[in-house]
Amino acid sequence: xxxxxxxxxxxxxxxxxxxxxxxxxxxxxxxxxxxxxxxxxxxxxxxxxxxxxxxxxxxxxxxxxxxxxxxxxxxxxxxxxxxxxxxxxxxxxxxxxxxxxxxxxxxxxxxxxxxxxxxxxxxxxxxxxxxxxxxxxxxxxxxxxxxxxxxxxxxxxxxxxxxxxxxxxxxxxxxxxxxxxxxxxxxxxxxxxxxxxxxxxx
Ligand code: GRF
Numbered sequence: 260x261x262x263x264x265x266x267x268x269x270x271x272x273x274x275x276x277x278x279x280x281x282x283x284x285x286x287x288x289x290x291x292x293x294x295x296x297x298x299x300x301x302x303x304x305x306x307x308x309x310x311x312x313x314x315x316x317x318x319x320x321x322x323x324x325x326x327x328x329x330x331x332x333x334x335x336x337x338x339x340x341x342x343x344x345x346x347x348x349x350x351x352x353x354x355x356x357x358x359x360x361x362x363x364x365x366x367x368x369x370x371x372x373x374x375x376x377x378x379x380x381x382x383x384x385x386x387x388x389x390x391x392x393x394x395x396x397x398x399x400x401x402x403x404x405x406x407x408x409x410x411x412x413x414x415x416x417x418x419x420x421x422x423x424x425x426x427x428x429x430x431x432x433x434x435x436x437x438x439x440x441x442x443x444x445x446x447x448x449x450x451x452x453x454x455x456x457x458x459x460x461x
Contacts, residue, residue: 272300281436326351374402
């Protein structure tokens with residue numbers, strides 16, 4: 260399998276690390292892009308000899324220009340699949356449209372509950388007993404595209420935001436490489452909002 264994957268990340272990059280460490284997915288990661296020069300994800304990529312590029316929004320005059328530069332970069336690198344891993348910007352139409360059904364995101368709640376940037380905090384504040392992980396295809400709305408995988412994570416009585424997010428991340432690191440592998444193997448069949456996982460070959 261010689262798919263070409265780009266990972267977009269803004270933060271520490273623990274999900275990027277889980278993808279790099281997966282024996283089928285890791286070797287296909289050709290590019291890591293971050294909007295933040297200090298993102299730990301960049302160091303993780305460089306540590307593995309993966310091309311790591313910073314694309315700072317402040318260097319583009321408009322949101323449209325930034326989106327176009329990102330789309331061009333992915334095209335120049337002949338990227339086929341994109342995995343968002345803690346990428347804190349909304350992907351613009353040029354990228355979403357050219358990679359229709361080829362972009363995944365990992366989100367720390369059971370969508371559609373608790374979309375947005377503070378899902379573990381929001382689950383705690385709401386008194387949820389169970390939250391979890393959602394992996395979904397990306398469309399033009401935030402935390403909205405067709406759901407590929409979900410797993411529950413219990414909220415424990417003495418959880419705080421950090422302990423809950425840590426437990427959610429353990430699940431993220433288990434699920435995300437599996438989902439990216441299914442995507443690159445062409446095993447996600449989308450029918451409306453439902454995603455069917457096709458059996459692998461022999
Ligand atoms: C993850 O919890 C992910 O679900 C959310 O952002 C966080 C990124 O963490 N979208 P990391 O940078 O992968 O460690």
